[in-house]
Amino acid sequence: MAFDSYTLRNQFPILQQTAYGYPLAYLDNAATTQKPLFVLDAIQDYYRSFNANVHRGAHFLSDRATNHFEQARERLAHFINAPKNSHVIWSKGATEAINMVAYGLEHLLQKDDEILITSLEHHANLVPWQQLAFRTGARLRVLPLTSNGEWENEYQKYFTDRTRIFAATQVSNAIGVSTPLKTMIAEAQKYHAFTLVDGAQAVAHYPVDVQDIDCDFYVFSGHKMYGPTGIGVLYGKSQALEVLIPYQTGGEMVRHVAYQATEFNLLPYRLEAGTPHIEGAIGLAAACEFLTQQDRPALLAWEQKLANHVYTRLIKEGGIELYSPEKNTTLVSLSVPNIHTIDLNAYLDSKGVAVRAGSHCAHPLMAQLGVSGTLRASFACYNTLEEADQFCDVLLEAIEILGDD
Amino acid sequence: MAFDSYTLRNQFPILQQTAYGYPLAYLDNAATTQKPLFVLDAIQDYYRSFNANVHRGAHFLSDRATNHFEQARERLAHFINAPKNSHVIWSKGATEAINMVAYGLEHLLQKDDEILITSLEHHANLVPWQQLAFRTGARLRVLPLTSNGEWENEYQKYFTDRTRIFAATQVSNAIGVSTPLKTMIAEAQKYHAFTLVDGAQAVAHYPVDVQDIDCDFYVFSGHKMYGPTGIGVLYGKSQALEVLIPYQTGGEMVRHVAYQATEFNLLPYRLEAGTPHIEGAIGLAAACEFLTQQDRPALLAWEQKLANHVYTRLIKEGGIELYSPEKNTTLVSLSVPNIHTIDLNAYLDSKGVAVRAGSHCAHPLMAQLGVSGTLRASFACYNTLEEADQFCDVLLEAIEILGDD
Amino acid sequence: MTDFPTPHTVKQQLQACRSKEETFKALVTLSKALPRLSGEEKTEDNKIKGCESAVWLIVEEDAGRRYFRADSDAKLMRGVLVAVISLVTGKTQQAIQEKDLKAELAELNLSSYLTSSRSNGVLAILQALQA
């Protein structure tokens, strides 16, 4: 394989530590990834050399800050193949981006209109739509996807002439399956619904082409793709962004303000009130550059190999329920009958293995699977086969100790 | 004086550079401040040692990240003398915090209710209220303050039984005057109005005691007080925060989610949807610590001395209109008849002086002053008398060259 | 199902642990001493809010003394419940309220249950016990 995770790890100083005397195996990457030195250096460089407020100033530092900030937007546009920079709106993260759309479309929704989501959604791509439905009298409908991420038989009946918004995740954070995104979007388009894709779990692993997906909106968070916290992106087609009522108002997003009326600015600024998270935008652009410099197919193949390795070892053991697919995923999600995932988690932690237990912010999906939660090990490019084995070994040990009744 | 800005400057590597061959005099601190090494180190330390997602995880790194994140909240609470940590809600900045309140109170507003602001407000503390008024049929009223920040004669008539919200800045970003905050708040309380104070220009300079001010809400941005970008605070009294409808929904802010209904979490989490800006919170707490370690009265006295020095030099020259007060302010705001502030700004920049020209996001205030914009030099603790003189010298040179007709 | 242990036994068992692994094993052993609640007893009212695992707590009073029964769907939490309950059961409300339970848990090597991310759980239980 063209790439070597052991070399790449040198970019991540945080991984070179022990936890309670054990090597730290950080397998909680679907929650947040670690940051390469390349990103940390970009942040330091910003604050040490050219920090200033953007757009409004005209001096040595503010010119440089503005140039870097707008170049960051350009890099992000390039990263997801957006046709123009102005399609990239900075947000705090995926959650804020979805809320921006839910708020911005409210004026177009009427009683008995329908908002369609899938059964695999994270709360971030569910609660904003549910609350929007409550406010407008629209109905929230749920497209049932099987736990393999496939369509149910009669999915057609969920799309109707009243479907105004269709929001779907690209990859499930809880069980790692990918959804049949392009066909779902195409189906929604037949009904002229606005389409939003939650790419939070996709961007770190898969190449994303928003023009190919052809959705109206695409959202993601920087911190899940090797970038800083507090920054994310709302991508939108021009016409889609144009109809959004600005979610926030204030400085930067206005042309002229009088007490009686305010004239808003053009895109992208119209949707970016206040001083932006300049450091975050520059750091996230550095994360894109870091990823672009890698052999991305090799990275993905490696992450999938680690997940598959764990899947294969555990399925052989028996007595473990696996919810993630065997292949083509970068995480493993499981439960063990009669042992609480929180107990497994605590035991794994005590031996240096960082994973996540619980509902993964997807209560309805857990209900559908018939569990209160799962244990999730999620991989990033810097993880190693040793870490995958450390997870399996300690998990089996935990089952032995905790299963003792 | 107990403090020495030349020593303090060593904490700010960005200031040790030249612009076009001239020493860089960064006098645009009201737009954003530079960050001390103490803050930069806290950011690096976070990403290099304990970056993880907070609250939802239970492992070595997430425990440490959560502890630091919640300690950051505690430090902020302490910094503004909030009675409990849960009164501190993280926001993207002052702008988002004001929008959170404007959105959250909408359900309490009726047609013909009144929202009262002052004539000194930044667009961030104006447009959200104006738009709220448009949405609800409430009236936006403007309490006229003189350009000395004093009450107009008949201010009483602006407070009425219909005044539901009173929002005022503590310090004007455009002209540097302080408002008669406590008496205004007390007046608003007589009418049981919700009170919000925009502290964006206050926190870096003045000690803030929210219990003493006794406002319902107090907002500010981290980047204007030596902290990172993308982070700020919404402080609120318990009862005030409790009535806010959550502005954003999604993960973290929920207790339980079903398709039919969602149970929200307790404060502060109820108002913090999604993965927070963890680095930002930790960096901002470091900025508070940095400030707390200084002799703050000495810092303020120094900043005021610099502003007063410039004021005194320029007033002697004649032909310059000064809008900021002579004393008790940390900035100088001016215009020169027949010379556009943008031209002055460009000339100053060419000699390394970074100031700001324009309306300072306060169009209505500019209209009141009868100018299209002003030139503003704003000081921070690391500025020097040499820089203040560099500003005056280059400004006078600019007036000579540009005034030549 | 063993007898409900005394604070002394709990202390001995937990303080002897030299690693997290040993603490877990000890908590598993302790957990077996917790009489499980019946389905009907696991009501919403008895549920303690803010725990990552489901925890139910029933307080009974007899002659001025308080007795606690509890359950959880997580085994280690049941072990923790045995430890905490051993510290307070059979005492008067006032005696319970005067205790510094956080400090006592820390002495039992259980302080990792008191960090802010997990505390939601155990701190809420302590509050319920001292209510």
Added chain:
Amino acid sequence: MTDFPTPHTVKQQLQACRSKEETFKALVTLSKALPRLSGEEKTEDNKIKGCESAVWLIVEEDAGRRYFRADSDAKLMRGVLVAVISLVTGKTQQAIQEKDLKAELAELNLSSYLTSSRSNGVLAILQALQA
């Protein structure tokens, strides 16, 4: 009020500048060559959106050639306007559109007017000239 300078004079004056300060002085000199617009000509329609200072532009056509008159409330901007207009005035629309105005401004030491924070202004003017 001097004659409207030729591209050649503009080039000579601006390319001779060895510092930003000299460029400013040259722009001030150039600005004097710009005939000011009357109050009535400064309409909202003639105003170019997106400039930090107010800029008005009037296009007139005569025998297939375009002539530009402009004004601004900022003096340096008036100097810049003289420079840009000298490059295009009296030419056909097609000839104007074929020009790489950004590159020509850069040659005139005016590239600092083309950075993204200030560009709003000058880039909007170039667009209007080439429309």
